[in-house]
Amino acid sequence: MLTSDQIQQLAEGCQEVIDEILAVDQNRRGNRGAHRYSFGGSSLTRSQLHRPAWQMLLDIPEVTTLLTALFGxxxxxLRAASGDFCLPGAVEYQRLHADVRDWVDNKSSPFSAFHDPRGLTSIRDLPCPYICVNFLPQDVTRLNGPTRQIPGTQNSREKIPSLEEEPEWMRLSTVCPAPAGSIMIRDTRAWHGGTPNLSEHVRSIPNLEFYAPWFREPIVPGITYQDWKKLSEHAQQLVRFCVADSSEELVTGTTLRAP
Ligand SMILES: [Fe+2]
Structure with missing residues (x-):
């Protein structure tokens, strides 16, 4: 999906963020378990949309075609520009989880939304409300921490298994091999998690996260109005709910927020 120039720009963009984060985390404690980091969760805006490497991903025509078809x-x-990376030494599995949930009170999460007051339907009964597209700046292999993805679980109401409960076939259900420049598209309700990075290199999977036309949760601004104006018309349209007001300053920077 990406040209070699785009792969290089994305890899360099990721490396910049990784260097900044590791400078404030000497002990590699991570923010998604040891040696694991969320690109969005490490940013004061919860997003990397202020960075040109992530902005570039908004204008990949094949991705636009696919998302238009999937959302109809x-x-x-756009919800956010984020993703994650894991370092060599991420030897634990990340527990299976989903990236979206039914509404919970503000204290538990300020970002949930779907609520059926009758208690009949859950977000898992809806058409797909939220899609994540990961873009690979390097190959993803069996060894460097491929995502494990459990097919068909987007509508499941079963309890997501803990690491102790998880059967072996789920641990082995990894999305790999995939060469640099590929994308991974997933329904964020489906169960997934990271696997150990046994290679000698960082594995990054920067992403763009999108809401269906009919779905919305609270969104935090990730780009200044001035930078938004510089995007293509198509990208401006995608990012329309992520723009800070022209009178507002966008404070960017690195933080190691609790998971
Ligand atoms: Fe996730």
């Missing part, structure tokens, strides 16, 4: 409309919107 071109009016889907």
């Amino acid at each position: 409309s071109p009016n889907y919107t």
Whole structure:
């Protein structure tokens, strides 16, 4: 999906963020378990949308075609530009989880939304509300911490198994091999998690996260109005709910927020 120039720009963009994060985490404690980090969760804006490497990903025509088909409309919107990376030494599995949930009170999460007051339907009964597209700046192999993805679980109401409960076939259900420049598209309700990085290199999977045209949760601004104006018309349309007001300053920087 990406040209070699785009792969290089993305790899360099990731490396910049990784260097900044590791400078403030000498002990590699991570923010998604040891040696594991969320690109968004490490940013004061919860997003890397202020960085050109992530902005570039908004204008990949094949991705636009796929998302328009999956959502059945071109009016889907960006939620955030994020993703994650894991270092060599990430020897634990990340527990299986979903990236979206039914509404919970503000204290538990300020970002949930879907609520059926009758208690009949859950977000798992809806059409897909939220898609994540990961872009690979390097190969993903059996050894460097491929994502494990459990097919068909997007509508499941079963309890997501803990690491102790998880059967071996799920641990081995990894999305690999995939060469640099590939994308991974997933329904964020489906169960997934990181696996150990036994290689000698960082494995990054920067992403763009999109809401269906009919779905919205609270969104935090990730780009200044001035930078938003510099995007393509298509990208401006995608990012329309992530723009800070022209009178607002966007404070960017690195933080090691608790998971
Ligand atoms: Fe996740």
